[in-house]
Amino acid sequence: MSIDDLEQQLSDFDSAVRRAALAELAGRTAHGEIRFPPPQPKVNIHFHSFFSFNSKGWSPSRIAWEASKRGLEVAGIVDFDVLDGLEEFIDAGELLGLKATVGLETRVCVPEYADMVLTSPNEPGIHYFMIQGAYKRPEPGSEAEAALKMMARVARERNIGVMQRMNGHLGDVTLDYERDVLPLTPSGNATERHLLFAYDRKAREVFGGGAAAFWARILGLPEPEARSLMSNTPAFHEKIRSKLVKFGGVAYVPPDSGSFPRVEQVVAMARGVGALPTTTWLDGTNDGEHDMMANLELFVSKGAAAMNVIPDRSWNVRDPVEKALKLGKLREAVEAARAFDLPLSVGTEMNRHGLPVVDDFAAPELASCVEDFVRGARFFYGHTLLARWADLGYFSEAAEAAFGTDRRAKNGFFAEVGAAARPSARMYNLLRERKGELTPAEALDMVRRV
Numbered sequence: 001m002s003i004d005d006l007e008q009q010l011s012d013f014d015s016a017v018r019r020a021a022l023a024e025l026a027g028r029t030a031h032g033e034i035r036f037p038p039p040q041p042k043v044n045i046h047f048h049s050f051f052s053f054n055s056k057g058w059s060p061s062r063i064a065w066e067a068s069k070r071g072l073e074v075a076g077i078v079d080f081d082v083l084d085g086l087e088e089f090i091d092a093g094e095l096l097g098l099k100a101t102v103g104l105e106t107r108v109c110v111p112e113y114a115d116m117v118l119t120s121p122n123e124p125g126i127h128y129f130m131i132q133g134a135y136k137r138p139e140p141g142s143e144a145e146a147a148l149k150m151m152a153r154v155a156r157e158r159n160i161g162v163m164q165r166m167n168g169h170l171g172d173v174t175l176d177y178e179r180d181v182l183p184l185t186p187s188g189n190a191t192e193r194h195l196l197f198a199y200d201r202k203a204r205e206v207f208g209g210g211a212a213a214f215w216a217r218i219l220g221l222p223e224p225e226a227r228s229l230m231s232n233t234p235a236f237h238e239k240i241r242s243k244l245v246k247f248g249g250v251a252y253v254p255p256d257s258g259s260f261p262r263v264e265q266v267v268a269m270a271r272g273v274g275a276l277p278t279t280t281w282l283d284g285t286n287d288g289e290h291d292m293m294a295n296l297e298l299f300v301s302k303g304a305a306a307m308n309v310i311p312d313r314s315w316n317v318r319d320p321v322e323k324a325l326k327l328g329k330l331r332e333a334v335e336a337a338r339a340f341d342l343p344l345s346v347g348t349e350m351n352r353h354g355l356p357v358v359d360d361f362a363a364p365e366l367a368s369c370v371e372d373f374v375r376g377a378r379f380f381y382g383h384t385l386l387a388r389w390a391d392l393g394y395f396s397e398a399a400e401a402a403f404g405t406d407r408r409a410k411n412g413f414f415a416e417v418g419a420a421a422r423p424s425a426r427m428y429n430l431l432r433e434r435k436g437e438l439t440p441a442e443a444l445d446m447v448r449r450v
Contacts, residue, residue, distance in 0.1 A: 003034065010062035011050060013186040015088070018061045025065060026095050037071035043377035044358045045076030045101050045132070046308065046347025049089070050186055052079040053193045055234070055353045059186070060085035064092035064100060072358060074377035074418070076101030076132070076347070081151040083134055083273065084187045090135065090388070097423045099381040103132040103275070103345070106151050109260045112298055118288035119280050122247035126255045129263060130278040130308050131270035132345050133380045135388045144272025147265050152189065154259055159190055165251035166199065166244065170218065173203045192245055193351070196237040219243055234353030267303035274387050276380070276394055278345055279304040283314055284329025292336035300340055305394070307337045308345040311373070312355065315365040327365055334369045341407040343415070344376035378418030379411055385421055386414070389431035390438050402440045413440050420448045
């Protein structure tokens with residue numbers, strides 16, 4: 001089978017097909033038929049996979065493969081409300097020799113910012129919050145498992161609410177959630193973007209060549225413009241989303257504080273899966289992000305141990321005035337993270353068409369921040385590696401005993417481990433042989449020597 005065919009199979013909804021394709025590709029790599037570039041100080045630990053929505057339909061296995069092909073030093077997946085890709089991505093990383101991390105993104109209610117917009121546009125008091133560095137599933141019956149199930153349930157209920165409003169507005173084009181939407185996902189975790197795809201497809205089924213006239217009426221566009229827009233699927237779906245689904249649209253479902261977990265619940269869930277609670281930063285232009293020192297003081301007090309940034313939205317901006325503003329805000333956010341000793345999680349998401357696979361770390365605009373970005377990714381990998389193989393993660397007894405409340409020293413240790421590590425079966429085996437016994441100093445020495 002050709003390499004292209006195998007790569008396509010990496011995103012098959014059948015996990016057995018994905019595993020077999022990755023094993024075959026890894027074997028061809030080991031025999032020299034496929035060559036990866038050596039890892040470079042480039043990272044993306046915020047890829048969304050097809051377990052929430054990836055613009056290219058990539059699975060965790062495909063993301064690990066593409067990251068390896070591009071010479072990324074560290075790669076990580078972050079899906080909305082689920083950890084469905086956890087084992088697959090970490091296993092793929094270990095098979096390919098890629099430093100791999102796993103996270104989750106959700107939305108939380110923040111009463112202290114009830115009158116301010118944070119990271120969820122037009123939704124005061126609602127904030128995107130993450131966990132990063134997950135390496136295991138929650139224990140059955142635990143509070144962490146209950147929180148994870150609640151996130152999945154709330155996401156489903158919200159999507160169904162959006163669909164019901166869309167159905168009522170569109171009239172002739174209606175969806176059934178089980179029949180039309182869930183088959184678009186591998187594990188039943190649909191998003192708004194899956195709904196858009198389903199409505200696009202259903203309209204074409206119902207109206208055939210008349211679909212452009214239908215959408216012209218719905219979107220308030222001249223028919224030729226609607227037809228032209230439909231030829232550009234990503235732009236077309238974004239138009240539907242902004243017109244009908246987002247704030248002010250007929251299908252918009254206003255947030256309700258009872259519909260989202262509290263920050264403290266997600267922090268507890270993060271600890272339950274051995275991960276770091278991670279606050280997020282949008283672009284610094286909303287009221288809730290104007291004073292980042294106050295912002296981070298609050299979230300650190302609630303348990304946040306890291307911060308996520310999407311650099312592309314702050315520097316890859318056409319308008320020079322807007323670009324200057326957002327770049328300045330990005331630097332302020334990075335400075336605030338340094339002040340609180342918060343490692344940075346960065347990536348491009350790839351949950352919208354047109355986003356790059358990895359940030360341009362050579363861009364002059366990012367020069368003052370790149371070291372923080374790379375060190376943060378190494379930190380999360382160092383934690384993941386030692387937590388998984390040596391019971392020596394960020395919150396482990398051994399780490400607490402060695403570093404106490406010295407966050408800077410602890411962060412530096414895990415970043416150093418992540419930088420020194422060279423993923424291999426030998427390294428994993430050596431760590432596993434002394435699982436639960438190693439001090440941080442011994443673990444770092446062992447990783448350096450492998």
